[in-house]
Amino acid sequence: MAKAYWISVYRSxxxxxxxAAYAKLAGPALQKAGGRFLARGIPAxxxxxxxxxxxxxxxxxxxxEDMFVTTKIWTTHFAPNDLERxxxxxxxxxxxxxxxxxxxxxxxxxxxxxxxxxxxxxxxKLGMARHIGVSNFTVALIDEAVAACPEPLVCNxxxxxxxxxxxx
Numbered sequence: 621m622a623k624a625y626w627i628s629v630y631r632s633x634x635x636x637x638x639x640a641a642y643a644k645l646a647g648p649a650l651q652k653a654g655g656r657f658l659a660r661g662i663p664a665x666x667x668x669x670x671x672x673x674x675x676x677x678x679x680x681x682x683x684x685e686d687m688f689v690t691t692k693i694w695t696t697h698f699a700p701n702d703l704e705r706x707x708x709x710x711x712x713x714x715x716x717x718x719x720x721x722x723x724x725x726x727x728x729x730x731x732x733x734x735x736x737x738x739x740x741x742x743x744x745k746l747g748m749a750r751h752i753g754v755s756n757f758t759v760a761l762i763d764e765a766v767a768a769c770p771e772p773l774v775c776n777x778x779x780x781x782x783x784x785x786x787x788x
Contacts, residue, residue, distance in 0.1 A: 670713035678715065689714065690721040692755055693740075695728035700739035707743045722749035723777055726756045733761070734768045741771035753777065 670691060677687060691714065697706035707722065724740060727733070744752045753775030754765055762776055 670710055674714035674716065684716075688720045689716065690723065691719050692723040692725040694725050695731075698724065698728045698731040698736040698739070700735055700742070703736065703739040704743055704746075704748075707748050711748060718747055719749050721751045721753060721775060723753050723755045723775065724757075727754075727758075727761055733764060737765060737769040737773075741769055744771050751775070755779075 673689075673691075677689070691710050693703055693706050693710070697703055711717065711719070722740065722743065724736060728736070740752050743749055751774045752769075752771055753773050754762070755775075755777040756779060757765060757776050762773075766773055
């Protein structure tokens with residue numbers, strides 16, 4: 621089994637060169653160590669870091685097939701036309717044709733889940749995402765989402781730490 625290394629960028633980077641410099645140093649070192657480079661740019665819509673993540677990925681000189689890039693769509697972009705437009709904007713900022721995993725950031729009760737999931741499946745079918753999933757969904761919402769989504773949901777990423785209980 622190949623080694624894998626994960627670089628996760630959480631919040632906005634105020635020094636736009638910081639992530640690029642980090643990835644430029646980290647990428648070749650990880651390749652030399654014989655592992656794959658997994659990068660996760662957590663969403664531009666909220667954390668405004670996709671452009672910097674994209675710059676860092678390019679600066680790393682790691683081959684695209686050796687990366688696994690994830691991003692998330694913010695809740696205000698869950699309407700079908702908004703979700704597709706927002707995904708295109710994310711890809712433009714990342715300077716990628718597709719992400720490996722596209723997630724819905726949080727549930728949004730203002731937009732019917734079936735419409736949002738239909739739009740998410742549509743961007744996958746258009747080739748903008750290899751895999752799709754959700755983030756911060758409850759068990760009940762996961763069950764509803766799995767039943768409603770025309771494409772497989774491969775992930776429910778959940779924030780979990782002592783200050784945020786999401787056991788249900």
